[in-house]
Amino acid sequence: MSSETKQILTTDGIPLEVSLKKAEKKNKIKAFLLVAPLLLFLVITYIFPIGDMFMRSVDDRMVTNMLPKTFKAMENWENLDELPPEEVYRGFYEDYKLLAENQQHGKLGQRLNKEKNGFNTITKKLFRQIKRNKIDESVSIKEQINKIHKRWRNVEYWQAIKRTAPPYTAAKYLKGMDMYFAADGSIAQVNEDRRIHRILWLRTLEIAFFVTLFCFIMGYPIAHLLATLPMKYSNLLMICVLLPFWTSLLVRTASWMILLQQQGIVNDFFVMIGLVTDDNRPEMMYNKVGTYVAMTQILLPFMVLPLYSVMKTISPSLMRAGKSLGGTPFVAFLKVYFPLTIPGIGAGCLLVFILAIGYYITPALVGGASGTLISNQIAFHMKTTLDWSFASAMGLMLLSGVLIIYWIYNKLVGVDNIKLG
Amino acid sequence: MGKNPEFVKFDKVDKSYDGKVLVVKDLQLDIAEGEFITMLGPSGSGKTTCLMMLAGFETPTHGEILLDGNIISNIPPHKRGIGMVFQNYALFPHMTVYENLAFPLRVRKIEKDEIDKKVDKALSMVSLNGFETRMPAQLSGGQQQRVAVARALVFDPAVVLMDEPLGALDKNLRESMQYEIKHIHESIGVTVVYVTHDQSEALTMSNRIAVFNDGKVQQLSNPAELYEKPVNSFVAEFIGENNTFNGEVIDIDKNKCRVKLANSEILANPISVKNKGEKTTVSLRPERALINPTDKMDNMFTGKIEEVIYHGDHTRVRLNLLGSSEFILKVPNSTSNLELKVSQDINIGWNSADARALDPK
Numbered sequence: 179m180s181s182e183t184k185q186i187l188t189t190d191g192i193p194l195e196v197s198l199k200k201a202e203k204k205n206k207i208k209a210f211l212l213v214a215p216l217l218l219f220l221v222i223t224y225i226f227p228i229g230d231m232f233m234r235s236v237d238d239r240m241v242t243n244m245l246p247k248t249f250k251a252m253e254n255w256e257n258l259d260e261l262p263p264e265e266v267y268r269g270f271y272e273d274y275k276l277l278a279e280n281q282q283h284g285k286l287g288q289r290l291n292k293e294k295n296g297f298n299t300i301t302k303k304l305f306r307q308i309k310r311n312k313i314d315e316s317v318s319i320k321e322q323i324n325k326i327h328k329r330w331r332n333v334e335y336w337q338a339i340k341r342t343a344p345p346y347t348a349a350k351y352l353k354g355m356d357m358y359f360a361a362d363g364s365i366a367q368v369n370e371d372r373r374i375h376r377i378l379w380l381r382t383l384e385i386a387f388f389v390t391l392f393c394f395i396m397g398y399p400i401a402h403l404l405a406t407l408p409m410k411y412s413n414l415l416m417i418c419v420l421l422p423f424w425t426s427l428l429v430r431t432a433s434w435m436i437l438l439q440q441q442g443i444v445n446d447f448f449v450m451i452g453l454v455t456d457d458n459r460p461e462m463m464y465n466k467v468g469t470y471v472a473m474t475q476i477l478l479p480f481m482v483l484p485l486y487s488v489m490k491t492i493s494p495s496l497m498r499a500g501k502s503l504g505g506t507p508f509v510a511f512l513k514v515y516f517p518l519t520i521p522g523i524g525a526g527c528l529l530v531f532i533l534a535i536g537y538y539i540t541p542a543l544v545g546g547a548s549g550t551l552i553s554n555q556i557a558f559h560m561k562t563t564l565d566w567s568f569a570s571a572m573g574l575m576l577l578s579g580v581l582i583i584y585w586i587y588n589k590l591v592g593v594d595n596i597k598l599g
Numbered sequence: 600m601g602k603n604p605e606f607v608k609f610d611k612v613d614k615s616y617d618g619k620v621l622v623v624k625d626l627q628l629d630i631a632e633g634e635f636i637t638m639l640g641p642s643g644s645g646k647t648t649c650l651m652m653l654a655g656f657e658t659p660t661h662g663e664i665l666l667d668g669n670i671i672s673n674i675p676p677h678k679r680g681i682g683m684v685f686q687n688y689a690l691f692p693h694m695t696v697y698e699n700l701a702f703p704l705r706v707r708k709i710e711k712d713e714i715d716k717k718v719d720k721a722l723s724m725v726s727l728n729g730f731e732t733r734m735p736a737q738l739s740g741g742q743q744q745r746v747a748v749a750r751a752l753v754f755d756p757a758v759v760l761m762d763e764p765l766g767a768l769d770k771n772l773r774e775s776m777q778y779e780i781k782h783i784h785e786s787i788g789v790t791v792v793y794v795t796h797d798q799s800e801a802l803t804m805s806n807r808i809a810v811f812n813d814g815k816v817q818q819l820s821n822p823a824e825l826y827e828k829p830v831n832s833f834v835a836e837f838i839g840e841n842n843t844f845n846g847e848v849i850d851i852d853k854n855k856c857r858v859k860l861a862n863s864e865i866l867a868n869p870i871s872v873k874n875k876g877e878k879t880t881v882s883l884r885p886e887r888a889l890i891n892p893t894d895k896m897d898n899m900f901t902g903k904i905e906e907v908i909y910h911g912d913h914t915r916v917r918l919n920l921l922g923s924s925e926f927i928l929k930v931p932n933s934t935s936n937l938e939l940k941v942s943q944d945i946n947i948g949w950n951s952a953d954a955r956a957l958d959p960k
Contacts, residue, residue: 499689501676502654503703504754510677513702517693 228577235350235571241342244286245273249343262336267320270339271313274301278308294338300327350571355379375555375572382551385469385541386534390481392474393530394523397481401522404482405489419482427476431543434472438462438544464546472540477533481526488522524591532580552576603667606632606790607653607758612662614648614814622648624814626662630792635784637793637801640811641837646794649811650760653792655679667757677706682751682759682789686766688743690735696722696746697731703754721753724783741772748780758790765800777803798838802826810834831871832957835882842888842926844881845959848872855951861922866897866951871958878959885915885929887953896948902926904943914939920947 186194242249247269255262277283283305290297303326307313313322324331341359352358352365356373360366367373400419404412422430437443445459454460462468492515500510538553545554552572559569607630614623623645630636638646651657653664655676663670671679682703691699700718709717722728725745735743744764751759761780765773781804784791795801801808802822810817810825810833818825818834829835832843844865850857856869858881867881892899902920913929916939920926928947930939939945 493687493689495685495687495689496691498654498656498676499683499685499691500702501656502679502681502683502760503706503750504677504680505702505706506677507675509706514691 228574231570231574234567235574236346236348237567238342238347238349239345241286241289241339242345244277244282245270245339247273248339252340252343255340258337258340259333261320261324261331261333264318264320266336267318267323271308271315271319271323274304275308278305290338290342293342294335296329297335297338300329300335303327304330350568351575353568354572354575375552378550378552378555381466382535382553385466385473385549385551386531386537388470389473389477389534390527390531392470393478393481394527396474397478397485397526398519398523400478401482401485401489404486405492406494419479422476423479427539428543430476431472431540434468434475435463435544438468438471463544464549466545466549468544468546469541469549469551472544473534473537476540477530477537480529480533484525484529485519485522488519488525492518520591524587528584528587531583535580535583536576603632605629605665606634606667607792608665609649609653610663610665612649612652612659612664614645614652614657615660621660622814623652623659626814626816628809628816628819630790632790633788635781635791635793635804635806637795637805637808638811639795639798639801639808639837641796644811645814646809646811647762650762650792650794653758654681654683654760680754680756682754682756684744684747684751684759684761684764686763688735688747688764690743690746690750692735694734695731696727696733696735696738699735699746700750700753703750707754717753721749724752724787725749725779740768741776744768744776745779748783752783752787752789756789758792761791761793763795764793765795765797773800774803780804802838810837812837828870829882829955829957832880832882832960835955835957836960840885840927840929842883842885843960844883844921844923846879846881848875848877848879848956851875856956858956863900863921865921865954867954867956868952870955872956879956880958880960881954881956883949883954885927888926888928888947888949890928890930891946892948897951898954899946899948901944901946904939904941904945907939907941918945918947 251266251269287301500514609628612626704714846858846860902918906917908915916928918926
């Protein structure tokens with residue numbers, strides 16, 4: 179019945195829908211043009227770098243491009259527990275010779291050395307043989323190479339070369355979780371004493387969680403005060419909350435260092451009131467305590483502001499209604515006020531947690547060995563080991579971790595319930 | 600059960616917020632059990648403060664408030680058992696209508712069956728059965744208002760306070776809600792203290808009205824008396840429309856006084872003037888002055904029409920009379936209507952009993 183309703187025409191006889199679309203089109207284009215610069219900016223500064231990071235983290239084409247003939251020949255290498263056939267040796271020799279002519283052989287040696295220790299030595303030996311033209315191409319290359327060093331006669335080294343064949347690899351991600359591809363291609367755990375990353379991940383989660391908790395416990399009453407105090411006091415309090423925002427992050431962290439060090443003000447105070455003895459001052463810096471204290475203080479405004487903006491919208495008459503209807507102040511708070519602040523709690527906690535999970539400068543300065551986070555490890559690989567692909571892989575793992583948390587949060591609380599202001 | 604005439608008692612209550620200005624001054628007010636009393640006054644007159652003191656959200660600076668003979672100044676709001684309807688309803692937005700109504704019962708640890716019964720009864724009182732599962736945001740303003748009323752009544756409080764509950768509603772809805780609240784009050788006999796600045800609302804609903812100004816009760820009486828017999832010029836001015844003449848008493852006896860205006864004299868009913876020579880403001884309701892009166896009236900004057908405004912059921916005529924161009928007449932829209940034209944001269948008359956000589960403005 180209703181589907182048979184006649185198409186509505188405008189006075190000119192054009193269907194209404196068509197006419198509406200036409201009228202809206204201009205607005206749509208205008209709206210798009212307005213956001214276009216921002217969109218472009220986002221693509222350039224956000225989407226591209228992340229894409230590039232991803233490519234870097236899985237890219238393993240260097241060896242693939244350096245040893246084309248070797249890998250082609252390896253397709254016919256059937257029994258992997260035995261040394262490869264002559265054609266693989268010949269392919270490798272030809273590839274390596276070409277690299278040596280182009281001065282690229284050093285890179286290959288380093289890359290293979292990462293895959294299996296000892297490669298650097300034996301590739302250098304091979305290089306010297308080639309340079310002196312000691313290799314006779316008319317006879318078996320396999321025998322000549324095997325003679326150069328005993329490691330060339332070890333099948334594990336050839337297996338290692340074969341493992342580098344695929345142009346893309348997830349090895350960096352496995353490394354980030356203290357795992358690696360074993361010789362037979364299966365995934366194995368690194369030795370227990372070398373599992374550092376997993377500890378860092380867990381510690382990062384733990385610190386982010388507790389910092390969020392502390393921020394919530396401290397921020398909730400502050401936000402409540404801010405929202406309920408008369409204007410002249412709440413403005414002052416607001417400035418106190420925002421002041422850290424206007425101060426350099428480094429300055430704030432440095433001031434915590436002054437406060438928390440063993441001869442610092444806090445320790446002096448503890449000694450003065452007799453809480454600790456002078457020769458037994460607790461270490462509050464270069465460990466987790468320092469990280470907790472400094473990060474909580476620095477991230478507190480991110481908790482207070484969303485909470486404040488939500489609390490500001492809650493009419494004081496609601497609490498009064500709760501009380502006049504017979505609820506004790508506590509019941510009125512728990513049943514009326516608190517549920518109404520949940521959107522703010524959600525926003526504040528999510529904000530603080532996500533910021534905390536990727537925090538870098540503060541843990542680097544006051545964290546010491548037991549208070550550093552995964553971001554410090556990423557920075558270490560960016561600056562010191564120059565293993566950018568590993569740093570990228572860990573960065574992406576961090577990003578996906580945050581996305582997963584966001585997803586879980588959305589399932590539990592619902593992102594629609596977040597209110598930032 | 601004998602009705603207690605002093606069910607709620609404000610005993611010499613003062614209230615100051617800043618220690619400099621008294622918002623409520625020496626308030627003495629008795630509210631009888633089952634009464635519908637309205638506190639009426641302009642904003643800032645202290646009426647809402649009185650309500651908040653009664654509810655327990657403000658404490659009196661001096662004096663006591665008694666509920667059924669007990670001093671309640673030190674009892675926190677949640678133990679007073681006073682229902683309250685707030686200006687913006689203050690419904691809990693995260694609870695359904697049912698949960699809103701059940702809240703005061705749940706905190707009193709009433710059993711589930713009993714709660715269901717009471718909620719059902721309260722909702723039927725405001726004819727909102729079937730709305731239990733709605734959220735407040737899904738209701739219209741009038742419906743929210745009714746839920747708020749039902750919530751304030753559901754736990755059978757002895758007193759219900761209403762703080763301008765109809766302020767946010769449009770005119771028609773406000774009028775129908777006025778009757779509805781009045782009927783609810785009549786059917787359950789609860790004591791209602793109602794605060795408003797809308798005089799017609801106060802006149803329609805209340806048993807008694809306390810007119811507040813400047814922290815004081817100016818007059819406390821029933822609606823008819825308040826309108827007919829205002830005791831001072833503030834009340835006369837605030838309630839209904841009013842024509843005023845400022846002058847000086849030149850002659851006075853028991854029922855009449857002669858008041859000298861700028862360039863004429865009128866007869867008036869002495870209310871708050873006692874002696875010759877006192878300054879006074881004479882107040883006269885517009886509907887008490889008649890055009891071309893057939894009866895003999897002791898005040899008869901001629902005025903010139905300045906403006907005629909058609910109001911449907913009546914016509915308002917602004918006259919230049921006795922040196923004032925602000926004299927208003929209300930002419931009912933009857934079939935024998937006169938031809939009223941601007942700048943026409945007409946005869947006006949009123950009885951001196953209706954012209955009340957009050958305190959000077």
